[in-house]
Amino acid sequence: MHSSAPMSPGTYLARRRAAAGLEVEDVALRIETTPYPMNLRDRVAWLRNIEQDVSPLTISTAVALQQLYPFDGEVLIQLCVCVDNPAKPPPAICRVCACTQHDACRNGDMTCGWAEDDLCTSCAEEPRFATAHQCAPADAAGQAAV
Ligand SMILES: [Zn+2]
Ligand SMILES: [Zn+2]
Numbered sequence: 001m002h003s004s005a006p007m008s009p010g011t012y013l014a015r016r017r018a019a020a021g022l023e024v025e026d027v028a029l030r031i032e033t034t035p036y037p038m039n040l041r042d043r044v045a046w047l048r049n050i051e052q053d054v055s056p057l058t059i060s061t062a063v064a065l066q067q068l069y070p071f072d073g074e075v076l077i078q079l080c081v082c083v084d085n086p087a088k089p090p091p092a093i094c095r096v097c098a099c100t101q102h103d104a105c106r107n108g109d110m111t112c113g114w115a116e117d118d119l120c121t122s123c124a125e126e127p128r129f130a131t132a133h134q135c136a137p138a139d140a141a142g143q144a145a146v
Helices: 009-019 024-030 040-051 059-066 073-084 127-132
Strands: 114-116
Touching: 009 040, 009 073, 024 040, 059 073
Parallel strands: none
Antiparallel strands: none
């Protein structure tokens, strides 16, 4: 298994949801379109299954999710293609927040760039993500110009 296996479509959605500061429960409360009528508990279970790539994601669900938190529909499609075709190069996605070129993090007028192939600058500068993912922040060195 190659170390840079593409992110799964479900993981992509989960990372984007978390980056928007939402819990699965928040999404379950707000989502307007479900494949069939569901109570809240079933909605939570259904959304978790989608994020774990257990339940299929329909286009209408993807559209409903996109009204709740931002993600790039094109990237989602490309990731689905990668599942079926491992030879296909995956799109560039931040491994922490899952932002992409067309769906960048914003800080005022600034948008993030790439600190590494799969790490955006806003996550690279965010110590709480660095600790959560056990990559030590580059302290001292390179911080003088702030
Ligand atoms: Zn990021
Ligand atoms: Zn970013």
